[in-house]
Amino acid sequence: GAVVSQHPSWVICKSGTSVKIECRSLDFQATTMFWYRQFPKQSLMLMATSNEGSKATYEQGVEKDKFLINHASLTLSTLTVTSAHPEDSSFYICSASGSTNYGYTFGSGTRLTVV
Amino acid sequence: GENVEQHPSTLSVQEGDSAVIKCTYSDSASNYFPWYKQELGKGPQLIIDIRSNVGEKKDQRIAVTLNKTAKHFSLHITETQPEDSAVYFCAASRGSSNTGKLIFGQGTTLQVKP
Numbered sequence: 757g758a759v760v761s762q763h764p765s766w767v768i769c770k771s772g773t774s775v776k777i778e779c780r781s782l783d784f785q786a787t788t789m790f791w792y793r794q795f796p797k798q799s800l801m802l803m804a805t806s807n808e809g810s811k812a813t814y815e816q817g818v819e820k821d822k823f824l825i826n827h828a829s830l831t832l833s834t835l836t837v838t839s840a841h842p843e844d845s846s847f848y849i850c851s852a853s854g855s856t857n858y859g860y861t862f863g864s865g866t867r868l869t870v871v
Numbered sequence: 872g873e874n875v876e877q878h879p880s881t882l883s884v885q886e887g888d889s890a891v892i893k894c895t896y897s898d899s900a901s902n903y904f905p906w907y908k909q910e911l912g913k914g915p916q917l918i919i920d921i922r923s924n925v926g927e928k929k930d931q932r933i934a935v936t937l938n939k940t941a942k943h944f945s946l947h948i949t950e951t952q953p954e955d956s957a958v959y960f961c962a963a964s965r966g967s968s969n970t971g972k973l974i975f976g977q978g979t980t981l982q983v984k985p
Contacts, residue, residue: 762914790972799960799975800915849914851973859905860964860973862914 758784760852762863769840769870777835777866779850786852789833790860791825794847806833830854840870873898875963877976885984890948892979894961897942901963904937904944905973909958918959919946951983 759782769775779789788807792800804820806812806827814820822844824836833852837844850863874897884890896904902923907915921928921935921944928935934947944963948955961976 799977802972802974805972847912859903859917859920862907862916865912865914867912 758852758854758861760786760850760861760863762850762866764866765864766867767869769868771841771870772839774836774838775840775868777837777848777850777868779833779835779852779863781831781852781854781861784852784854784861785830786833786854787830788853789827790851790853791823791833791835792849792851794849794865796847800849803835837868840868842870844868845870873901873963873965873974875961875974875976877961877979879979880977881980881982883982883984884951886951886953888951890946890951890955890981890983892946892959892961892981893943894945894963894976895941895943896963896974898963898965898974899942900965901942903964903971904935905962905964906933906935906946907960907962909960909978915960948981951981953983953985956981956983 761780763778791803794800803818804812804814806825808830812825827833849865851860853860877894905920908918909915919933919935932949937944959979962973964971964973
């Protein structure tokens with residue numbers, strides 16, 4: 757089946773610094789990748805959708821200059837949280853879909869803590 | 872905009888009993904309805920899905936039913952086991968080629984008591 761690898765699994769950073777999260781599709785070509793944010797005991801909220809080689813489409817209320825998304829290849833997408841603040845602390849999850857019938861495959865998530 | 876409502880928010884059952892979680896969706900163009908199980912600190916894992924051209928799908932102890940007219944779909948877990956305890960999410964998408972965005976329900980915390 758399809759596998760998506762997400763790294764790091766957890767990260768602690770200081771307020772004002774930037775953090776990059778990677779999402780890789782290991783055995784299929786991910787034409788579309790999705791980034792979600794999940795606060796404790798809440799649902800997954802879609803932040804943005806990216807297609808390989810194109811600019812990401814952000815959901816309403818998500819700051820595109822703060823959450824930089826790059827999808828430069830069919831197997832890799834990155835999310836960079838710039839100038840992180842404590843309120844950015846959350847669980848970030850990527851999902852990839854491609855030309856197979858595997859549907860949407862999710863990464864294992866990244867726990868970001870900003871101190 | 873698109874919306875998916877999920878009920879109940881919490882569900883407690885005795886081991887061996889059945890559990891049912893229900894969702895409704897607002898976007899009539901939705902055609903793909905997956906269910907995910909999420910354990911603490913992990914990403915969601917697909918447990919079953921159904922497409923709009925099918926009314927019911929079953930995989931061992933898990934089944935999903937879809938009523939397109941009413942825009943309802945439900946997850947049924949029979950013979951529940953303690954390891955079924957987790958948070959379950961329904962979702963809906965209009966992407967026939969799996970490129971449409973997934974809209975998630977609010978989640979149901981299922982507790983199976985031994």
